[in-house]
Amino acid sequence: MSVLDGAVRLLAIDDLGACQRLAEDREWGREDHKWRFLFSVGDVYGIDDGNGELAGTVVSTPYGKDVTAISMVLVAKRFERRGLGGRLMRHAMDNAGTASLCLTATEYGRPLYERLGFRAVGLCTAYKGESDGPSKRGVTVPVEASDMPGIHALDTEVFGADRSQLVEGLPTFCETLRVVRDETGVVGYGGAWKNDGVVIVGPVIAQDTETALALVEEVVPEGPIRLDIDHRHPELIGWAERHGLRPAFTTTIMEYGEPITNDPARLYLPVAQALG
Template identity: 25%
Template sequence: MSSSPPPDVAQDRLSLRAMTAADIEQAHALSAELRWPHRPTDWEQVFAHAEGTVVEQDGQILGTGLRWRWGTQHASVGLIIVSPAYQGRGIGRQLMHALLDGLEDHSVLLQATEAGRPLYEKLGFDVVGGVRQHQGVVTPTPLIAQPPGWRMRPAGLNELAALQSLDAAARGMPRSALIEDLLASAEACVVLDHEQTPRGFAMLRRFGRGHVIGPVVAPDVEGAKALIAHLAGQNTGHFTRIDVDAAAVLGDWLAAIGLVEVDSPTTMVRGKPLVYPEGAPTLFAITTQAIG
């Protein structure tokens, strides 16, 4: 029995254009084709801060890509999707060229899949690290006691500026509007204080199949564990995801509380390396793989 011929892609009928909110339904359908867990509301939240590009043919969206400008020198790109039936036709390359147009003087961050990495390397991206995606149903998680002078407490909306500053130092780029949005929509946000000064924070948010813990910013691994344990304990018995820095060596501990590793994208940057202030906290868990 012969297989079906591949779908026709006529280059003269392909068009690139700016993505609009009206495209989210088709964009969500594309991510569902790849079994990515994003809900329409997840798309809406990240698109609110993004500039998007779609490739379409005869009104059908075949591919998407989003970019986020953070300040005047930084950006990230993500949700670069090509319908499986149309992959291998150069659509991904067209999307990337459109997304990178105008970002020549920016440091551009992305999380690369194994399939996408060769293209990104050809476009000038360098490997700077990796992410480990962990997920599962959280088991009861003991709280981690704090040393003298340290304490864990809920974040207040009046602490937005402090959280924005911590995130900018840990991510190496300013993302004030994003952190404001996440703080307003998070189901829980906890702060790690040292002598009444915020030194780290973590958020628990609805995302995909359940909840996600991220971002997680902390001064050290033990602080990160304390923040994660606090939020994981609140979400015991529920599906939870966290995307952690591969260098953090948290894998065995996360697996012990029910969050097993399922994927390992590569962190890549094009342009100037990201700069972190002296004494900056560490970004132990990213917001999402799309945004970083």
């Protein structure tokens, strides 16, 4: 049987090395920390190449019954343009079982997703640079266990789906996770996590821009950083430019199915492009 008719199977953490070799084949990083988190909160699917390696992958992360985030759509160069990407996507879509799907598309993936019925809803640019370290404005405080219900409630309201498993994993996944509280409870939360030697700033969800910028400034570490900024947040683009960050690449934010009832105005930075 040829790889082109091979079954799509659910992968396990033992397949992590093969996923990383496939990613390197497409000039993506090894992203060990990110892959492990994706394995822990979602379903990783792949097609074997018949020689102990993977021909392709797709990750599907369901958030309750409402939204599934699709990511890591990768096909080895030696198998590209033979329908494997489409087959992996259709498998993930058929198994998602949610009213909507979301993803961020590279220029390679976008035509494929459009053909499958995804709609472009925005653009996201990764800004990269060096940070001088956190400011000590004292607006934010380190997260405590008692903040978690408040973070979960705010996240569900703003993201438009119940990401409980992902939210519960954030204190371990993030290097830094801070909150802003007022008398009503948690009004913003923000984190930063390490990905192949660069610290990705996100998630940041907050009631207003002032709170969001305070979170960004108090979670950034010294050294190389990256912010994946939705173009609906020019104030974050302004912050990145003032801090000497430069645009590295742009992806298209896409949705499928029912329109997602999220609030992009308060969704300042994603956890990761792979997770929304």
